Amino acid sequence: MKGKITDGEARDRLIIWMRRRMEEFGISMEALSASIEHDRAHPPLYRDARAHEWNGLGDMPDWLLAAKNAGVSPDFFRIEADVKSPAATHVVDPRQLDLFDLA
Template identity: 65%
Template sequence: MKGKIADGEARDRLIVWIRRRMEEFGITPEALAESLQHDKDHPPLYRDARGNEWNGLGDVPAWLRAAQNVGVNPAFFRIETRAHEPALVESSTVSEQIGDQRQLDLFA
């Protein structure tokens, strides 16, 4: 087992590292809890192949704007529809949203 860290030890080291980073950046446990709650209350609506996400709040992120600029319909990245919020684009069939099938590997 030389050179490897036991699971319990790795966990403990990770906790120490996280606590130090929180202290370094002035993050309180309360602020962390609020941030986690905000993420639960506002789940992502759009996700690309690289894992970039956007919950529809604030400015459109650069990755989604770049996709729009090359002609990819933002609905292609839609992962959830919430009934009480309007979609970023009008709904249409999946084939209309995707358009040219060659666009599928633009963001892979």
């Protein structure tokens, strides 16, 4: 296995990289947590084939505006109410629970 990175080592490197980027851009754990909670409270209402999503808040994103200007109804991209987004149905792997544990 010379020269190969194990899954555990890759995970550790990714965590270090993420923490450094958060520090570089001034993203606190509180801000990250608040953003995640906001996303959970406002699930996406529209999705295209490239998995671009919009929850209906704020300005219409470029991908949806371009489709609308091309004559495609935004309702074409509407996510059905009974279909849950992958984020809402995602089960957290217990190995990831310490991902941002700063202790």
